[in-house]
Amino acid sequence: MKRQLAAHPVIFLICLLVVTGTGALTMGSVDVPPPVVGRILLRQLPLLEPWIQSDWTAAQATILLQIRLPRVLLAGAIGGGLAVAGVIFQGLLRNPLADPYIIGVSSGASLGAAIALIFLIPMGYMGFFVLPACAFVGALMSAYMVYRLGRIHGHIQPLQLLLAGVAIASVLTAIVSFLMVLRVQNLQDVYLWLMGSLSGRSWRHFYTASPYILGGFVASFWLARDLNILLLGEETAHSLGVDVQRLQKKALVLGSLLAAAAVSVSGVIGFVGLMVPHGVRLVVGPDHRKLLPLSFLSGAIFLIAADTAARTILSPVELPVGIITALAGGPFFLYLLRRSTT
């Protein structure tokens, strides 16, 4: 009975995701109406090909398949990945104010990715592998630092940890800016990276990030039940047979992996991991077995919509999508802060 109830939001969100995705594909400087989008996509399937007549221009097909589709899929993967990372960090810290951006993990990933982009990839290392790996190492290092600084007498102190995260995030962001200003010719690129942007992203970026994000998302189900129990407190969780320290380490690694995969191709997009899980929690409650899949879908929908707004509002100028998420997320964070302290 409960399972059926839980299935409904999943189906609803999948439908919404398809609608949002299709809508995003139609929008942009070149008009591609929804039926054409549908037919172009269907024609890519091997069995359907002879049945669908091509009544569109080559330009439309190229724009759809080579520019918009990878970008929409990438936005979905990144939004989903950041939202799941947010769920994991919030569960780990038992605090709805946590997300990979606020606790400094994204900044760590950003530094790792920036080092790869500036120093390693131009020297001919394989970007496909090196970029997310460097981002992951950076994310893990900052996560570990924040975790150590936030732990007092063997217990995580959420406030301490949040503040440590904020401090570490600013230091790391400063280092990233410094490196980029030194080495990158085009300041606009630096800016896009720091704000988070999907401008000009292609299939290559999608293939670089999405395996880690999907893998991390699937692996997160392994932690769902233990994260639920951790919400009762570390001592109760221990008493119920959960190895609390190991769980915390696994959650840090998994959250860092997801955040790193996202950051390595998009720069630091903030607040998705904060807003989405919180909104989902308000509707379905704190059970991670529901929160994880629903947040993944909602995050994907949210970032596809935000990125579509980012590239169409001032068209032909593209805004970094991080501006849109920060404009929505900053006030939301303040609202949460007020609510949790009063």
Add this chain to the structure above:
Amino acid sequence: MTGPSIQLDSVSYSYGSNLVIRDVSLSYDGGQFVGVLGPNGAGKSTLLRLLDRLLIPQKGQIRLNGRPIQEYGLKELARTTALIPQEPEYFPFLVKEIVMMGRTPFVGRFRREQPRDWELVKEAMEQTQVDHLAERPIHQISGGERQRVMLARALVQNTSILLLDEPTNHLDIQHQVSIGRLLQQKGKENILAIAVLHDLHLASLYCDQVILMHEGSVFRQGSPDKVLTGSTLHEVYGVALNVMRHPVNGRPMVFP
């Protein structure tokens, strides 16, 4: 299997250089309700944490049901002792979901809960009189009700040893009484319940045995009748206290 037992052999524990448990030896065997008493900072909560292996003693040996505590696997330990710590955090799970979490040591990671698990959950909620709250979110019920939900959660863990840190703190008197009675009853059902209590009256009325702690050591232990005397309490609490008899059952009652 024999009855539940705990045994501490000259156990010491210190936080850094601060010795909080000094050379404590205790032994309890069989179902009973044991109260741990003493002023703040006497080491009562630390004692409970040692018994659930949240803390590992630097010296001495602890045995649960005859076996050294460090030999237990984590799940196995969770099937032997259940701890109800003092924790003010509550996330909006439903009451029945919280109680079901007590079945964790028995349910596989991806296995669904079985009808048997739900039966145990229902039974435990009835015993602690929270079955009518099953569908309510935990943060919307009163403190006394929450404490009884936590107790139900510990009961479905089906352990022979229960450890409770101030289970009656901040509760109205009717809830204090119902928890006292329930733990007394559990003692008769061959469960060894060990509770840190602040309320000497409650301990006197419901505990089979009490441990009076002072500065990390066991000052006295025995039946409430033997331990709760004016002179003993004076030494431990540092104020003169009068001990009188309860008008109905003759148990010792303490008045300033």
